Each structure stands twice: as C-alpha cells, then as structure tokens.
Amino acid sequence: MNAIYLSGTGNTKHVVTLLLDELGMDSRIYPIESPDVLRAFEDDELILAYPTMFSNIPYLVRDFINSNQEAWKGKKVFLITTMGLFAGDGTGCAARLLKKYGAEITGGLQIVMPDSIGDCKALKKTREQNKAIIDKADLRVTQAAKLIREGNYPGEGLSFAAHLAGLFGQRLWFYNKTTGYxxxxxxxxxxxxxxxxxxxxxxxxxxxxxxxxxxxxxxxxxxxxxxxxxxxxxxxxxxxxxxxxxxxxxxxx
Ligand SMILES: Cc1cc2nc3c(=O)[nH]c(=O)nc-3n(C[C@H](O)[C@H](O)[C@H](O)COP(=O)(O)O)c2cc1C
Ligand code: SF4
Ligand code: SF4
Missing domain, CATH: 3.30.70.20 (Alpha-Beta Plaits)
Structure with missing residues (x-):
C-alpha cells in the first residue's frame, strides 16, 4: 500500500508514517508536491491523507484528484484526515470525488491532532496538552492498524450523517475561506x-x-x-x- 499525503506542519505526515509502520507493509510514501508522486499509483492499494480545512479538502488535494482522474480507476483508496477539533466528513469529501473517478474506498480515519493555525487564538493549547493529544492520536492509529490488519477497515467520516455534519457544521458557512484565500x-x-x-x-x-x-x-x-x-x-x-x-x-x- 503506497501513500500520498499533504502535510503543512507535520501532523498528517506523522499519522501516515505511523500507520504504515504499524501495518508493517512494504510501502512507499510520497508528499503530494513531490515530482515522482505519480509512482504511488504503481500499487493498486493507496492511502490519501491531508489536513481538514473548514471540513473540506485543501484545494491542492482536490486539484490533484481531479487532474489524475484516469489514475484512480480501480484503485482501492483508504482516506486519512487530521484535524484540530472537528472534521465532519473530512474523508467523505475526497471519497465522493474519488468514487466518481472509479476508485473503491476501503475506509477512512479522522484523527485529532494539535491545531496548526498559528495566527488565530482559538484552539490554542499548552505544549503539554498538545503532547497529550498526540499520544492519544498515536493510540488511535495503532488501534486502526490492528483493525485494518484484521480486515475491518474503519469508516470514519464516510457516512451520510458525517456528510450532513460537515456540510452544516462548517462547509456551508466557511466555503469562501477554502476557495478565497x-x-x-x-x-x-x-x-x-x-x-x-x-x-x-x-x-x-x-x-x-x-x-x-x-x-x-x-x-x-x-x-x-x-x-x-x-x-x-x-x-x-x-x-x-x-x-x-x-x-x-x-x-x-
Ligand atoms: C486553513 C486551515 C483550516 C483548518 N480547518 C479545520 C477544521 O475545519 N476542523 C479542524 O478540526 N481542524 C482544522 N484545521 C486544523 C488542521 O486540520 C490540523 O491541525 C491538522 O492536523 C494539520 O495537519 P498538518 O500538520 O499535516 O498540516 C485547519 C487548519 C488550517 C491551516
Ligand atoms: S504560501 Fe500557502 S501553500 Fe505555501 S507554504 Fe505558505 S501556507 Fe502553505
Ligand atoms: S518570510 Fe522571509 S524570513 Fe520568513 S522564511 Fe520567508 S524568506 Fe525567510
């Protein structure tokens, strides 16, 4: 299983790396901006991971999915999103798009990590609190790896209820932020x-x-x-x- 990820401040990269370590698979991991990212498609099973932004996909990830439409056909994709507090359907947003291009979504994982927005006061935590969030996240990733090894892929963020939560919780009100910045x-x-x-x-x-x-x-x-x-x-x-x-x-x- 190869992985493609966007990670601004390292949270998502950490989660993907830990999950692949725990799965103990022979995997290659590519930052989305890497020149050889398309080599990830050499495997039929993929992880796509990114930080949630206003319960939405970062535009770079959306553009990457759209500009490689053919490559997703028949691929099995496991989606991961990291978030500061609330993602709604952070994984579901990509899942709907990928299904349109013929991918099979094997599952989703939404992991709370420290907030990455350094220029807003909201969600600011102490270093100790952030470390505790990371420790809890690591535990969740380890548990998810165990489930995946057993063939029970988690489906976080992929349900219709999560779709409604993402849409009405944030996306409708903050849509201009993800497109207008x-x-x-x-x-x-x-x-x-x-x-x-x-x-x-x-x-x-x-x-x-x-x-x-x-x-x-x-x-x-x-x-x-x-x-x-x-x-x-x-x-x-x-x-x-x-x-x-x-x-x-x-x-x-
Ligand atoms: C522009 C922006 C918007 C964000 N929106 C959300 C959000 O809607 N919900 C949430 O829980 N976290 C949100 N976050 C926090 C990040 O998703 C979270 O800190 C993530 O783990 C950062 O991952 P990274 O270090 O891989 O970039 C946002 C962060 C940024 C920069
Ligand atoms: S300019 Fe925007 S995309 Fe580039 S590093 Fe800064 S925040 Fe990220
Ligand atoms: S804004 Fe200026 S000082 Fe800051 S990283 Fe960029 S070049 Fe360096």
Missing part, C-alpha cells in the same frame, strides 16, 4: 530577512524571493508551513498576529 498570504517585509525557507518548502511554489525579500503569488493552499516555520515570524494568513508556530516536531517533544 489563494492570494491572501501576508509577508511583513520589515521582518523578512530573505532566508528563502518559505520559498523552498511551499508545496505550491507560491513564494519567491525578490530583491532579498519573500513575495507571495496567488496559489496558497493554506497549509501553514511557511507561517509556522518562518524564523522571523514574518508571515500570517487568516489572522494578523502570530501567537505561536505549532508544528508536529515542536508539539511532540
């Missing part, structure tokens, strides 16, 4: 030192360095990687102030 990244030139970390790591190549400063285009998929890794705290997206820079590495220590 491609050009909303804010970089403070007075803080930026032009180190290029953001440009090098952005999965959509949305940032370039011009005259020694980072400049953003209009392709942001809201993954928060640049925001949470900038050494000068120069970047914000949804908010105007950076309260913390949450990443899996920092939260798991």
């Amino acid at each position: 491609k050009d909303k990244l804010k970089i403070d030139p007075s803080k930026c030192i032009g180190c290029g970390i953001c440009a090098k790591n952005c999965p959509t190549q949305n940032i370039r360095i011009e005259n020694g400063k980072a400049v953003a285009s209009a392709k942001c998929t809201m993954c928060y990687r640049c925001v949470d890794y900038c050494p000068k705290q120069a970047i914000t997206l949804l908010g105007k102030t950076l309260y913390e820079q949450p990443t899996y590495e920092r939260n798991s220590k």
